[in-house]
Amino acid sequence: AQSVSQHNHHVILSEAASLELGCNYSYGGTVNLFWYVQYPGQHLQLLLKYFSGDPLVKGIKGFEAEFIKSKFSFNLRKPSVQWSDTAEYFCAVIALNDYKLSFGAGTTVTVRA
Amino acid sequence: GAGVSQTPSNKVTEKGKYVELRCDPISGHTALYWYRQSLGQGPEFLIYFQGTGAADDSGLPNDRFFAVRPEGSVSTLKIQRTERGDSAVYLCASSPLLGPYNEQFFGPGTRLTVL
Numbered sequence: 001a002q003s004v005s006q007h008n009h010h011v012i013l014s015e016a017a018s019l020e021l022g023c024n025y026s027y028g029g030t031v032n033l034f035w036y037v038q039y040p041g042q043h044l045q046l047l048l049k050y051f052s053g054d055p056l057v058k059g060i061k062g063f064e065a066e067f068i069k070s071k072f073s074f075n076l077r078k079p080s081v082q083w084s085d086t087a088e089y090f091c092a093v094i095a096l097n098d099y100k101l102s103f104g105a106g107t108t109v110t111v112r113a
Numbered sequence: 114g115a116g117v118s119q120t121p122s123n124k125v126t127e128k129g130k131y132v133e134l135r136c137d138p139i140s141g142h143t144a145l146y147w148y149r150q151s152l153g154q155g156p157e158f159l160i161y162f163q164g165t166g167a168a169d170d171s172g173l174p175n176d177r178f179f180a181v182r183p184e185g186s187v188s189t190l191k192i193q194r195t196e197r198g199d200s201a202v203y204l205c206a207s208s209p210l211l212g213p214y215n216e217q218f219f220g221p222g223t224r225l226t227v228l
Binding site for chain 2: 004006032036042043044045046049051090092094095096097098099100101102103104105106
């Protein structure tokens with residue numbers, strides 16, 4: 001079974017600061033990778049995904065993530081955050097021979113205006 | 114178009130009672146998933162359906178939990194003899210097809226509190 005580790009539980013930063021959230025997974029086979037976001041009072045929604053090809057993927061709202069296979073990592077980045085990026089962010093993986101997502105514990109991001 | 118809907122949004126019950134949680138997937142989505150999210154944790158898989166059949170129920174914690182999807186659309190998660198440890202947000206998701214390349218669309222969840 002796969003497991004996902006998110007390094008930061010809570011991140012607080014000011015508007016215009018850069019954001020990087022760490023995500024590592026453990027699994028012996030190939031996985032697809034996802035970042036989901038949950039804004040306050042809203043449901044989980046997909047931010048971006050990686051299946052194959054260019055390891056740098058771009059998602060909605062200026063987010064991007066880089067897959068580093070040798071490090072089993074899929075870190076999320078945004079060069080300049082806005083107050084509206086305040087949310088909880090979840091990294092998730094799914095093995096190619098499976099159908100269920102395995103999520104990390106999540107990182108709460110608070111952006112101060 | 115409508116997304117995944119879940120009812121009720123909140124459910125408070127007493128220890129030992131029976132509860133049912135309902136999920137309406139996106140129309141046309143054949144795959145349906147249930148996850149459970151405890152405080153401070155990410156969602157954890159419970160069960161998924163392809164059509165009417167439970168393709169994998171390995172995540173159900175014990176035999177007090179059961180889920181059905183009799184007509185391949187709406188699903189109900191049933192919990193018997195609830196315990197305080199069952200308190201969590203129960204999330205439902207659906208996708209067009211079952212598989213690792215299909216985005217799972219999540220509903221707003223049902224917050225279950227067992228007193």
